[in-house]
Amino acid sequence: MALKLKLHTQPDVPLEVDCISPDRLQSLSNSEISKQTIFHGNRQVNLGDFFDCIGDFDNEIIIEGDCSNIKHIGTAMSFGQITIEGDVGTHTGAVMSGGEINIEGSGADWLGAEMLGGRITVKGDAGHMVGSAYRGSAQGMQGGEIIVHGNVRNEMGHAMRRGLIAVGGNADDFAGVNMLAGTIIVLGDMGIRTGAGMKRGSIICQNIIDILPTFSRSCDYQPSFLRQYYKYLKSMGLTINDSFLDGPFERWCGDSVELNRGEILLYAGK
Amino acid sequence: MSENIKIVKNATCTFCGCVCDDMELHVDLDENRIVKTKKACVLGKAWFLEHTIEKDAHAAMIDGKKVSMEEAIEEAAQTLVKAKFPITYGLSDSTSEAQRQAVAISDIVKGNVDTTSSVCHGPTGMAFQGVGESTSTLGEVKNRADLVIYWGANPAESHPRHFGRYSVTAKGMFTPNGKKDRTVVIVDVRKTKSSPVADINIRPKIGKDFEILWALRALVKGKKVADDIEEQTGISLETLEDLVERMKNCRFGVFFFGMGLTMPRGRHFNTGALLALATDLNEFTHFVAKPLRGHGNVTGADNVVSWQTGYPFSVNFNRGYPRFNPGEFSTVDLLSKGEADAAMIIASDPASNFPKKAIEHLKSIPVISLDTKSTLTSKDAHVAFRVSTYGINTTGTVYRMDDVPITLNPAFDSPFPGDEEVLKGIKKRVQELMLARHNANGARGEAKVAAARIQE
């Protein structure tokens, strides 16, 4: 049985709940869980002041209620599962190293920022800086997967070093900016300046995009690894057009202001 | 005009980031106003001449009614302490001494502090955190620069003495002939009052600065750029290559850049591209890049917030220690997402220049304002302090756009207190209130703390 945390009171100002993570709650009784310290703005309060705790922790935490003003759920978690039944606030799954977060609604900014491992799936949209680095850091996401069915905003995968980010909808500007390695797949439209400053890594786009003047077209080919990725994403519930599976792709190399060892693969089948 | 005239020499104008400290002011001591300025530009003149004492204004008001200073300080302190997410914003037109008090208040009440940097050169600060920068004081530009490039800036209107004092006609150690020893380039999408100064004007397509800077970086590194570069950016490859040659072969090059880079799409990546280009050029010659900072002491605000917290702006203390995150703890976001529940606005007017949504939330929460004049923000403030003007009425320290600190040499006294004095009063009171709360919560086994232990 899962532990259910049901939001009974909407916060007036943001709640910060780093303690909502399997690592932190696994060995606690429900009354101890209710007494966990969280921050309501600058006030230290108890988790129970805002959430009812129902059931027992058995590797899974289910969160019910509109959590769009609740930050840091699953931050730094290393195992287990968190299911969020509605929307959720910023920093969800940031620096997590394992386990799984499923968001039925939409995520917000810094979803999975600097994450090390595990998986985050979002049925709705996500915000800016998905899987990105925090300001000043040399590395963003270093492992794991983020799968967003809807749209994401700017700076997805900023300085990411390993892992996969897949987006069913659109991505805004600077997707994969300063990327060190890893894979980004976007099935919808892209904003501008995709892959700016990328050193290595792959960004796969299904639609026509603006390419920076520092990328050069190297060849057209049918990358076989993509077939595996798409099959996997299909199994994760993303809608994949079958023509993509064997489709020809334009390969663009860049960014020449950096190592020039990154690639943007542009679907050329239509 | 009365006979009672005092002349103040080497006064400092704090209207813009140039912080010219060579002003001569003629002060009418009977009428308490400046009647004549020497060396001031059009902006400086207005700054000095229009700062008269409004005799019918009240130093302290609560909900529009005149109150004593003590009552206003008490109400301000209570408001900040009661709030769960109090924010402090502004600070760029205030002395660093006052800024230090403001950051202290935010720390003590576990609130949030942000400065006008976040909607000005905040993106430059973020770019700096990504790539660093090569920079210099303005005297080095005056003494050495033989290639001066303005990008997305219009100093003729925003910093009128910049050309003359520091960058274009200024004569220095290795530039004895001023403008003749320099090449001036202006990159701007429109013709501005600055354009005639330039030897070379480059007018790109709108919103293509990043692409151009990126192409220049590639060319500097000897890489090719896409054939359709002119179609993409409006600038021909020949023009770019010519600029690259000039940049690599100059003796001391400088970029000055403005909000034409920080404010449009691309924000911190636009400025990051420019800082990176300047860094790249140091492989070939000496090159620096400098943001044209706007307000008189916005650079001081960056410095004070940095030395007290480790971060330049957008700093949150909710958890009892500083955290930095533009986009989360920046004022536009805290207001437009409805997260702040009280605000102290110092020397700034967000109610007139923030996005509409942010203004709407600001109007729904208690606001404490400190300003030298009535503004849209102070008009609706819960607690409004009318304060004296820094540099004109109060001394203190300001940091020029190149981080050079200068002591202010005020012209005449104001009946209104300075920011620092008001903020010190609020700080003392919030400290007492927080201490009382701490001692009341003594159930957690913490020792009670005597007030005597608190330092000034």
Added chain:
Amino acid sequence: MAEKIILIPGRSSKQGTSLNQGKLKDEYIAVTSTLEMNQDDMDRLKLVDGDEVRLINDVGETIVRCLGKKPEDLPHGTAFIPYGPPSSQLMASDTAGSGMPLSKHMEVEIEKISA
């Protein structure tokens, strides 16, 4: 008839001097409500200096007076306005994780207010 233009808010020395008198004073309000336009665009929209126009986007709308600029000084399809309360009405609040709302190069619709 509405047409899309790119709006560039920025600083001007007039805006700078007038704010010293006070932001609630007439001159500041007048300066920050003046839209500089490419003269060709104005001619096409049948506007003359001093005409009131409405600027509209997803965020809001505002009414300003227009003033013609030589076509070579201000690119076709763009307009300049000093920062101030009118430009705020059109500014979106999203900062994309930067703290900075997009304050330049805003796409707006412009329409003449019939007298």
Added chain:
Amino acid sequence: MASSMRIINGRVYDPTNNIDGEVKEICIKDGKIVESVADDATVIDAKGMVIMPGAVDIHCHIAGPKVNAARKLQPEDHRHDVHESTPFTRSGTGGTVPSTFTTGYRYATLGYTTAMEAAVTPIGARHTLEEFHDTPVIDKGFYVLLANNIFLQNLLRENRLEEFDQAVAWWVSSTKAYTVKLVNPGGDEPWKGKKNSNVADIDEKTDEELSPRQIIEAFIKSVHKQGFPHPPHIHCNNLGHSGNYITTLETMKTAGDMRAHLAHIQFHSYGGELGKNPTSKAAEIIEYINNHPNITCDVGQVMFGKATIMTADAPLAYVLKGHSKGKWVNADTECESGCGIVPFSYQEHIYMHTLQWAIGLELFLMSEDPWRVLLSTDHPNGGSFMSYPKLIKLLMDKSFRHEEMKRVNQKALDSCSLRDLEREYSLYEIAIITRAGPAKVLGLPNKGHLGVGADADITIYDEMEDKEMMFNAPRYVIKSGNSIIENHEFKNDFTGKLLHIVPEYDKKIEEIVQPFFESYYSIEFSNYAVDDSYLHDHEIIPTGQA
């Protein structure tokens, strides 16, 4: 405020007064050490504890323009090391470049009560003093950068030595500095004006007339003549370059028998060929120092882990940028200085880094006079001041040192003599290199000892086998007679004071400096000198007693 206090039963280490671990009572009144106090004084029972004077850091970078730039540069470094507020102390952030409040509190938690910021541009003095006001607990001062000052160099070129002395005094006085700092003398002009080049030799003339040696000699003589309490604080040319030990020896020779302090000398003790891996010349350098009592130095030990390079030596920072491949800051100050900042990390497996670590330890262990070879990491260049306790353990505990040696690059160890050095520092010697020595070298008569009349800056440690643990957490810290830390907890806040000198000068020198200013500076001459409003609590150390 400060009350009277009596500390009893503790073992006292006070090398200035030749006290080596004796149980002795220490009495405090009105912020000073006194002979005796009244019976109602607060008593601290220090049984089983070690009492030392508060420690003095003679060379660190903790305040001012370059430090603040390095703070702004590294949010990622602060994020993981936060410093919470208490109801009476301020919050902040740490990392290699902590915020001001955190800097003061953290120095205190190590038992340090005085620290000297080692490089401030004259034009940045005001900024530095503002930060000092926000740096709690410790007393502090700074050294002002003058060796690349164009006006002073012009005087030397024209051989106007009398005016040179006056101008040096004017600059030191009007910035409220403690002494002059020379960094890579003569190296700024090639960096700024000759496409980022540098001066390579102490006798190379950067223009037709002036060599680094002439600049160094002029400052040593001038400061000697004027009797500053601390001699010129010298960062030699060629820092970090293989083969630089020759430059270092030549720099020391330039002093003749006049006093000179060589900063972070570890970075200047390398043999080998330029551009290739260095070798250790610690033995040659320390031999010269051992035989020349006019020379003092601090070591600038490298500690493994994160560091931040911040230096007025801009060409050096540019070289290091090439190694770190990350962010880089260059900042030129008109007519006065250069500056470079590079976030850095010293790693055990890297030959160069291990050798630097080993050379520092060699210098300590081969030093014959602890009074003249002082402890520093050139914070944060060689590592944070927070690593001092570990460094003390490396010096005091031979077996620990040998354990650590197993983890580092063995090739580097093969090329130096560290493995053969068996010396262990005693508590008395530690008290010398961290307290009595720096105070003496700085010429601070009331610091670094516990004799009657000294400032009541006192640290009390639990005596422990593990010296790192011991020096990491004093049980009591008393600053100017105020009990700051009691039982490892902060009990009070305190601002500390500025230590500076005010050498006299003939006012006429201002008439000579002013025209230069009007031509080449960008601020007005009359707005340049720092006025007394920037002094919070302060103490003027007398000059002229050489």
